[in-house]
Amino acid sequence: MTEEKRESLNFIESIIEEDLKAGKHSGRILTRFPPEPNGYLHIGHAKAICINFETAKKYGGSTNLRFDDTNPTTEDTEYVESIQRDIRWLGFDWNGSPLYASDYFDTLYDYACRLIQTGLAYVDDSSPEEIASMKGTPSEPGVHSPFKSRTPEENLDLFERMKQGEFPDGTRVVRANVDMSSPNMLLRDPIIYRIKKEHHHRTGDQWCIYPMYDFAHGQSDSIEGITHSLCSLEFIHHRPLYDWFIEKLGIFPSRQIEFARMNVEYMITSKRKLLKLVNDGFVSGWDDPRMPTISGMRRRGYPAAAIRNFCDKAGVAKRENTIEINLLEACVREELNVIALRAMVVLEPVRLVITNYPEGQTEWLQAENNPEDPEAGTRQIPFGRELWIEREDFMEVAPPKFFRMTLDADVRLKHAYIVHCTGVDYAADGSVETIYATYYNNSRSGEDVSGIKPKGTLHWVSREHAQSCEIRLYDRLFTCPDPAADEETDFLTFYNPDSLKVVTGVMMEPSLQHSSPGTQYQFLRQGYFCTDPQSTTECKVFNQTVGLKESFSKEVRKG
RNA sequence: UGACCCAUGGUGUAAUUGGCAACACAGCAGAUUUUGGUUCUGUUAUUCUAGGUUCGAGUCCUAGUGGGUCAACCA
Numbered sequence: 001m002t003e004e005k006r007e008s009l010n011f012i013e014s015i016i017e018e019d020l021k022a023g024k025h026s027g028r029i030l031t032r033f034p035p036e037p038n039g040y041l042h043i044g045h046a047k048a049i050c051i052n053f054e055t056a057k058k059y060g061g062s063t064n065l066r067f068d069d070t071n072p073t074t075e076d077t078e079y080v081e082s083i084q085r086d087i088r089w090l091g092f093d094w095n096g097s098p099l100y101a102s103d104y105f106d107t108l109y110d111y112a113c114r115l116i117q118t119g120l121a122y123v124d125d126s127s128p129e130e131i132a133s134m135k136g137t138p139s140e141p142g143v144h145s146p147f148k149s150r151t152p153e154e155n156l157d158l159f160e161r162m163k164q165g166e167f168p169d170g171t172r173v174v175r176a177n178v179d180m181s182s183p184n185m186l187l188r189d190p191i192i193y194r195i196k197k198e199h200h201h202r203t204g205d206q207w208c209i210y211p212m213y214d215f216a217h218g219q220s221d222s223i224e225g226i227t228h229s230l231c232s233l234e235f236i237h238h239r240p241l242y243d244w245f246i247e248k249l250g251i252f253p254s255r256q257i258e259f260a261r262m263n264v265e266y267m268i269t270s271k272r273k274l275l276k277l278v279n280d281g282f283v284s285g286w287d288d289p290r291m292p293t294i295s296g297m298r299r300r301g302y303p304a305a306a307i308r309n310f311c312d313k314a315g316v317a318k319r320e321n322t323i324e325i326n327l328l329e330a331c332v333r334e335e336l337n338v339i340a341l342r343a344m345v346v347l348e349p350v351r352l353v354i355t356n357y358p359e360g361q362t363e364w365l366q367a368e369n370n371p372e373d374p375e376a377g378t379r380q381i382p383f384g385r386e387l388w389i390e391r392e393d394f395m396e397v398a399p400p401k402f403f404r405m406t407l408d409a410d411v412r413l414k415h416a417y418i419v420h421c422t423g424v425d426y427a428a429d430g431s432v433e434t435i436y437a438t439y440y441n442n443s444r445s446g447e448d449v450s451g452i453k454p455k456g457t458l459h460w461v462s463r464e465h466a467q468s469c470e471i472r473l474y475d476r477l478f479t480c481p482d483p484a485a486d487e488e489t490d491f492l493t494f495y496n497p498d499s500l501k502v503v504t505g506v507m508m509e510p511s512l513q514h515s516s517p518g519t520q521y522q523f524l525r526q527g528y529f530c531t532d533p534q535s536t537t538e539c540k541v542f543n544q545t546v547g548l549k550e551s552f553s554k555e556v557r558k559g
Numbered sequence: 560u561g562a563c564c565c566a567u568g569g570u571g572u573a574a575u576u577g578g579c580a581a582c583a584c585a586g587c588a589g590a591u592u593u594u595g596g597u598u599c600u601g602u603u604a605u606u607c608u609a610g611g612u613u614c615g616a617g618u619c620c621u622a623g624u625g626g627g628u629c630a631a632c633c634a
Contacts, residue, residue: 035634038633068634136628140561169632173632182562184562186630188630212632212633212634213633236563236564237629257566265570315572315573315583316572317572318565319626321572323570325606327570327584328572329584371596372597404594404595413593415591455596520598525594548595548597550560
């Protein structure tokens, strides 16, 4: 008998399971992801995507992709493409073709007519300022518009003429007749249609009136038969309106459920701020590897599975939350550790000469591509008398816990031999120029009979075979975890000028020369990297995805 | 000074619905290691406050405190 541990459910799953138990919608589950095509998807969208797609999948349901394109002023087809690409890359697929709120403009127009006919909506000629002032404040009720009492016939006629383009933008709106004294501001006769003589990315010039969010979103859900409409907490005040329209129209009762959006340290998701970073040149574009956009994270080398796993581990609830960035990085490392190919690359090269190794000799050594995955196979790497090693891996006199190369001590060269450091030459400026060592010829990796057990192992590259490449090291984009916390302070104050460090003249092992963009590596003892699309045949470019966990540098910091 | 939402280790999320507060990440200590990685072991630390109901409250009730949200012809 297996003692089955009851799986814990998040609050959305609990609601769904209750619905299922009650036989609601005959057990059918349909969710939706409703982006507005006016920007690139970011980590916050990734969270919403995961919740909507994974929750549906878990209960045998599926998910619609619907573009919420009711505002032609800001929307564009360009975003329709990028959004689909990002969702697919994340590993999700929607039902059939993408849907559009604009597909329902005819239906929505009819719905509005129905409300007008039953006295539940009216045309208001007031100016935007007048409407705002009549709305009242959260603590005082609003007052009725002088146009609220028009007859259905008059309203219908006016609405039709709005549709025909008789009136200029902003001169008239249609408002739902709800309750001007409601404590919920959204119920104070919300605007449901406005005049906008603008070209729509899909309907062209067919319409000059467009429905507002509140008159499009819920109805679109209903038209599609969405059972659970999962959105973020900020829409909670819209729910009474969402339900009101469904009730008054007598249409399919989709249910809106709100969850707290996910915030992540050092990441901002404000469209306006992201745009500013791009436009003002703080980053190279929407897909700059420092950006919290899906395209940025993809270029950075974050695996889609890691992002999905991260969203899952962050959980779902209704309280404000800020997830530590190290959880994201832990998920990225966890995934990459298993799939990334290992390779050796020397960032700050210094020359190492093995004085007792025959001049002109090259030895090809076997190296595993991934110790976590034998199936990844092995490759041959060249070894010779002269090598490059990392400058910071040498200290002539070293502190007790320095397990690297130091004078008169042994150290292992990964996949190769144990060497004994015998000397060092300094340049005129005092920097290390050449390090000298001897090797133990019976200590070759895999057939070591030397009996020597050095504490440290270094990565290296054969000087004769090394090729030069460029590496881009990334740090947090901001110097504080929540750059948008204080509205008084410009978030750019916290821009981290050291968030990108370009290192050129990096020495890489020759196997890397055929690497194609997007390939993920672990450069031994350095971290995870990913080949950038800007690589050329002459010069490869690698983006640092995330560093390795490092306990040594922590000890150094402690002093 | 209206309404609504929320409050559990450093962070986030659980707690079989009123029955020994747990899991992950982070931290710390150790073991293993031809990556100071990985893996493994151990460990620190939690129910906003005050009342009430109850044999028993993180959970239910009341009041308070704190945080968030709402007054775009944006979504």
